[in-house]
Amino acid sequence: MENELHVPTMAELMAKGETADILFWVGCAGSFDERAQKITRDICRILQHVGIKYAILGTEESCTGDPAKRSGNEFLFQMQAMMNIQVLDGYEVKKIVTACPHCFNTLKNEYPALGGNYELIHHTQLIQSLIDEGKLKPADGHAFQGKKITYHDPCYLGRANEVYEAPRKVLESLDAQLIELKRCKSNGLCCGAGGGQMFKEPEKGTKDINIERIEEVINSQATIVAAACPFCMTMLKDGVKIKEKEQEIEVLDIAEITVRANNI
Amino acid sequence: MINQLIFALCFISAIVLFAKNARQIYKNIKLGRALNRTDRPKERLKTMLLVAFGQKKMFKKPVPAILHLFVYTGFCIINIEMIEIVIDGLFGTHRFLSFLGDFYAFLISSFEWLAFAVLLGCVVFLIRRNVLHLKRLNSPELKNWPKTDANLILITEILLMTAFLLMNAADQKLQLYGNSHYIVAGSFPISQYLMSLLPSDVSSLILIERTSWWFHILGVLAFLNYLPYSKHLHILLAFPNTYFSNLDPKGKLTNMENVTNEVKAMLDPTFTPPPTDQPIRFGAKDVQDLTWKNLLDAYTCTECGRCTAACPANITGKLLSPRKIMMDTRDRVDEVGKNIQTNGTYVDDGKSLLDSYITREELWACTSCNACVEQCPVNINPLEIIVELRRFSVMEESQAPASINAMFGNVENNGAPWKYSQMDRANWTSQQ
Numbered sequence: 300m301e302n303e304l305h306v307p308t309m310a311e312l313m314a315k316g317e318t319a320d321i322l323f324w325v326g327c328a329g330s331f332d333e334r335a336q337k338i339t340r341d342i343c344r345i346l347q348h349v350g351i352k353y354a355i356l357g358t359e360e361s362c363t364g365d366p367a368k369r370s371g372n373e374f375l376f377q378m379q380a381m382m383n384i385q386v387l388d389g390y391e392v393k394k395i396v397t398a399c400p401h402c403f404n405t406l407k408n409e410y411p412a413l414g415g416n417y418e419l420i421h422h423t424q425l426i427q428s429l430i431d432e433g434k435l436k437p438a439d440g441h442a443f444q445g446k447k448i449t450y451h452d453p454c455y456l457g458r459a460n461e462v463y464e465a466p467r468k469v470l471e472s473l474d475a476q477l478i479e480l481k482r483c484k485s486n487g488l489c490c491g492a493g494g495g496q497m498f499k500e501p502e503k504g505t506k507d508i509n510i511e512r513i514e515e516v517i518n519s520q521a522t523i524v525a526a527a528c529p530f531c532m533t534m535l536k537d538g539v540k541i542k543e544k545e546q547e548i549e550v551l552d553i554a555e556i557t558v559r560a561n562n563i
Numbered sequence: 564m565i566n567q568l569i570f571a572l573c574f575i576s577a578i579v580l581f582a583k584n585a586r587q588i589y590k591n592i593k594l595g596r597a598l599n600r601t602d603r604p605k606e607r608l609k610t611m612l613l614v615a616f617g618q619k620k621m622f623k624k625p626v627p628a629i630l631h632l633f634v635y636t637g638f639c640i641i642n643i644e645m646i647e648i649v650i651d652g653l654f655g656t657h658r659f660l661s662f663l664g665d666f667y668a669f670l671i672s673s674f675e676w677l678a679f680a681v682l683l684g685c686v687v688f689l690i691r692r693n694v695l696h697l698k699r700l701n702s703p704e705l706k707n708w709p710k711t712d713a714n715l716i717l718i719t720e721i722l723l724m725t726a727f728l729l730m731n732a733a734d735q736k737l738q739l740y741g742n743s744h745y746i747v748a749g750s751f752p753i754s755q756y757l758m759s760l761l762p763s764d765v766s767s768l769i770l771i772e773r774t775s776w777w778f779h780i781l782g783v784l785a786f787l788n789y790l791p792y793s794k795h796l797h798i799l800l801a802f803p804n805t806y807f808s809n810l811d812p813k814g815k816l817t818n819m820e821n822v823t824n825e826v827k828a829m830l831d832p833t834f835t836p837p838p839t840d841q842p843i844r845f846g847a848k849d850v851q852d853l854t855w856k857n858l859l860d861a862y863t864c865t866e867c868g869r870c871t872a873a874c875p876a877n878i879t880g881k882l883l884s885p886r887k888i889m890m891d892t893r894d895r896v897d898e899v900g901k902n903i904q905t906n907g908t909y910v911d912d913g914k915s916l917l918d919s920y921i922t923r924e925e926l927w928a929c930t931s932c933n934a935c936v937e938q939c940p941v942n943i944n945p946l947e948i949i950v951e952l953r954r955f956s957v958m959e960e961s962q963a964p965a966s967i968n969a970m971f972g973n974v975e976n977n978g979a980p981w982k983y984s985q986m987d988r989a990n991w992t993s994q995q
Contacts, residue, residue: 306992325988327979336991343992357989361978369931370967371846371953373819375974377826408815413823454932459814485937486623489875494931498970498980502928505880 308357319354326399328529335529370495384415400455423466449521452487453528490534513538570652577784584791591900595855637681661748671749704887730775732757797865846954861893870935883928885935885945891920
């Protein structure tokens with residue numbers, strides 16, 4: 300395990316007269332949420348392991364404005380977007396990888412009309428291409444052999460941008476038992492956090508959306524549920540906790556699975 | 564001759580009346596804001612052919628898809644039969660197209676099969692709605708008129724198809740009797756079984772044949788004029804609605820141009836926004852603030868409820884139902900249209916789409932997951948309307964739930980939706 304992580308920032312590289320091939324857009328959850336930070340670090344490990352020259356913006360990164368936009372605050376969204384575009388263009392960023400489907404969607408689809416044009420890839424797509432190139436290969440006798448794994452499609456990666464295969468590619472590369480949830484791919488069920496719901500109590504109803512989703516996971520009999528979004532991670536993890544299934548079901552991000560399976 | 568005159572009168576008045584109602588709906592749709600949906604015509608045509616003509620998205624649920632396919636193909640093809648009915652009606656001929664010989668026999672037999680398939684489909688649909696009480700077809704927003712509307716459509720179609728088969732059965736019997744007016748033509752794989760039920764004397768048979776014929780055509784003309792008042796309008800609007808589909812990724816929301824100009828002016832004092840002819844509202848409070856496509860969506864909605872059945876908020880008992888969003892929009896635009904028709908111009912009636920029809924609780928239950936958009940068999944987008952109403956309540960009224968306002972404050976001050984300092988953003992790099 301390479302525990303030593305030195306994560307370069309764009310500013311640092313610039314000072315040395317260097318540039319990065321790809322910017323790692325960490326996102327607010329990836330920066331501040333304790334659980335998501337682990338995923339962030341695992342992505343850095345993967346990037347480091349395969350020798351991709353990358354950098355983050357560090358303290359110069361700011362919220363993409365996604366939660367503001369979906370909640371109807373277009374002003375705030377555009378303020379954030381234009382400031383971020385200034386920073387990104389200042390470093391002549393061309394290609395961005397991110398672990399957050401919300402950042403991915405906003406940067407990819409909504410920034411171009413405001414003057415920010417970047418090639419966007421989600422970390423699961425990056426991992427898929429690394430598997431295809433033979434740069435990542437699960438180690439012998441890895442932690443997932445024979446385990447029942449299922450995958451929860453994040454709305455903003457799946458339906459919103461039709462990325463269904465990339466995250467599954469990672470799971471298919473493991474010699475594990477991959478099972479699909481009843482509602483998957485384009486019919487996937489939301490974790491309950493999108494559209495600003497992450498930041499408020501749900502409206503009155505008969506149950507919370509993440510509970511409905513976790514019940515489906517429990518019914519699938521999977522022992523690992525793979526996520527590819529920090530919001531889904533929080534919601535699924537909370538669901539497992541409320542259902543007192545923490546001993547039976549583990550929620551892991553595709554990046555974490557990759558790191559473990561490849562012994563990075 | 565008198566029959567022909569009556570027919571011509573009925574036919575022409577039905578068409579004129581329909582054109583008048585269609586024009587009113589067109590005017591109502593035009594109340595919406597401008598939006599360009601004429602780019603990429605090839606892609607649009609392909610979408611229309613696949614989704615509306617090819618019923619592609621219907622097949623997410625195979626059972627209703629097959630039954631719907633029966634009714635749909637039956638409807639499309641039986642329209643060919645209407646050509647003959649109209650010609651016969653106007654010129655006093657009988658089975659005018661029978662000179663086509665074997666091909667005519669083939670046509671008539673396929674119409675019979677289709678009529679039978681339509682009958683079967685409608686009966687099963689009636690059972691699903693009224694006996695099995697499928698959850699999707701029995702939501703609170705479907706009480707009263709929507710429920711009656713659905714049953715009326717199904718019963719009318721059953722009656723029309725029965726009349727068609729009965730007419731053929733009587734005709735067939737008259738053909739066998741060698742009645743000179745009833746020339747031997749056609750092939751009747753279904754109605755042959757009805758012959759034994761009919762009386763044997765010629766005058767009764769003619770009466771049955773004529774009554775069925777008139778019932779069938781008058782029924783169709785009446786149905787045509789019922790469309791503008793019904794969810795059944797989708798049989799016409801599904802085609803333009805899918806043609807004008809949103810071709811962008813589902814996750815992409817519009818970047819409001821008027822906001823862009825203001826933000827640019829805030830960030831760069833030298834920037835002067837281009838002049839606009841009228842003050843534009845941020846977001847939507849009422850139907851006139853939505854785009855024409857949103858309104859076309861509303862008129863196209865057939866209340867099938869696939870959106871609502873897939874909506875995570877609705878599944879978990881929240882008040883939001885994307886179907887209700889569409890039905891509310893249509894009800895309101897109808898009301899505004901009538902208001903304008905009566906007063907010459909829109910006179911404030913103290914109502915609006917937001918609050919009078921759609922409540923805040925519904926709005927704030929949405930997770931913007933796009934499940935409703937994905938499910939709609941005719942590419943309707945309820946999410947766009949929800950977002951526009953949220954925009955109005957946030958930007959014009961500053962009426963968001965307190966925790967959402969707190970999130971806005973955090974994004975504005977700290978560059979993150981949570982209350983952490985931007986300076987701590989990369990702290991994770993030094994932790995293990």
